[in-house]
Amino acid sequence: MPQPINVIISGVSGRIGRRLLKLVIDQPSFKLVAGLVSPNSKHLGKDLSLLLNQDGSNPTGLLAIDSLAGVKADVVIDFSQPDGFDELVDYCVLSQIAFVSGTTGLNQDSFDRLSQAAKYIPVMWTSNFSLNIQIMKNLLQILRQTNEDGVFSITETHHIHKKDMPSGTAISLAQALSPESNMTKVAADAFQLGDVAIKAIREGEVPGIHEVTCQLPAETMTFKHESHDPAIFAQGALNAAAWIHGKTSGYYDLNSVLMG
Numbered sequence: 460m461p462q463p464i465n466v467i468i469s470g471v472s473g474r475i476g477r478r479l480l481k482l483v484i485d486q487p488s489f490k491l492v493a494g495l496v497s498p499n500s501k502h503l504g505k506d507l508s509l510l511l512n513q514d515g516s517n518p519t520g521l522l523a524i525d526s527l528a529g530v531k532a533d534v535v536i537d538f539s540q541p542d543g544f545d546e547l548v549d550y551c552v553l554s555q556i557a558f559v560s561g562t563t564g565l566n567q568d569s570f571d572r573l574s575q576a577a578k579y580i581p582v583m584w585t586s587n588f589s590l591n592i593q594i595m596k597n598l599l600q601i602l603r604q605t606n607e608d609g610v611f612s613i614t615e616t617h618h619i620h621k622k623d624m625p626s627g628t629a630i631s632l633a634q635a636l637s638p639e640s641n642m643t644k645v646a647a648d649a650f651q652l653g654d655v656a657i658k659a660i661r662e663g664e665v666p667g668i669h670e671v672t673c674q675l676p677a678e679t680m681t682f683k684h685e686s687h688d689p690a691i692f693a694q695g696a697l698n699a700a701a702w703i704h705g706k707t708s709g710y711y712d713l714n715s716v717l718m719g
């Protein structure tokens with residue numbers, strides 16, 4: 460049997476991190492090496508099993524940490540927040556660890572740092588680990604080319620705990636339609652990227668809905684993706700980690716995974 464892939468989960472106490480933790484513990488092809496939280500986390504120093512069950516059964520023997528100093532692994536999987544992102548990328552480069560991240564709300568400096576990192580390690584960042592969102596992005600690029608007079612707009616709906624607005628996915632979909640454009644905020648919940656209008660809605664516990672509309676003089680096309688369970692993002696990232704393990708340095712996206 461092949462050696463398991465050694466994984467660090469960054470953002471292990473979060474909505475997605477906990478789901479990832481369960482998947483990594485349950486799947487023998489992966490081995491959990493460490494779980495990272497923020498320096499002021501209430502989970503710091505506690506066994507990671509407490510993130511899954513409060514009774515302390517089945518301890519992992521691994522405590523939630525806020526620094527990776529000295530920790531070795533094959534892949535870091537990151538669903539955290541932008542403030543610790545640059546340091547994490549630097550650590551992966553220094554320690555030659557592949558980096559898979561779904562953290563959104565990043566600024567351009569962090570994206571530039573990620574591009575630099577990809578010269579030294581394999582990197583995959585995507586705003587959405589559902590393969591179907593990648594397919595939707597690809598289709599939108601074709602639709603844009605064949606419908607130059609189309610008026611495109613995007614509405615995204617997410618749970619009230621989400622910290623960034625608009626969603627990373629909405630930005631990526633808009634960038635597929637209007638590359639090289641900068642985003643501006645036009646109202647508290649409305650944005651413009653090139654000629655694409657984006658509206659953001661925060662509602663209950665919605666895992667994520669993205670709806671793209673293309674209005675044409677004589678017809679309207681609507682693409683809608685709705686995730687019913689946030690576990691899809693955790694499983695998608697784990698599949699990406701398995702894919703990237705052993706790859707050469709470079710900046711990969713989910714099209715790479717789709718192509719096998």
Ligand SMILES: NC(=O)C1=CN([C@@H]2O[C@H](COP(=O)(O)OP(=O)(O)OC[C@H]3O[C@@H](n4cnc5c(N)ncnc54)[C@H](OP(=O)(O)O)[C@@H]3O)[C@@H](O)[C@H]2O)C=CC1
Pocket residue numbers: 469470471472473474475476495496497498499500501502538539540542543544560561562563564585586587588589623627692
């Ligand atoms: N690409 C995709 O497919 C998806 C992306 N996301 C994105 O992933 C990110 C996480 O989402 P979600 O799990 O809902 O968020 P949560 O707020 O639930 O979790 C955030 C996690 O990050 C940790 N964290 C916060 N700051 C730092 C830091 N400076 N260093 C290390 N860890 C830190 C938190 O730890 P603690 O609070 O214990 O300190 C917590 O474990 C968001 O950016 C979200 O938009 C979400 C779903 C899918």
Ligand SMILES: O=C(O)C1=N[C@H](C(=O)O)C[C@H](O)C1
Pocket residue numbers: 563586587617621625626627628629666667668
């Ligand atoms: O925070 C979330 O929950 C999600 N974030 C990602 C985004 O910002 O696009 C992906 C997904 O929609 C869920």
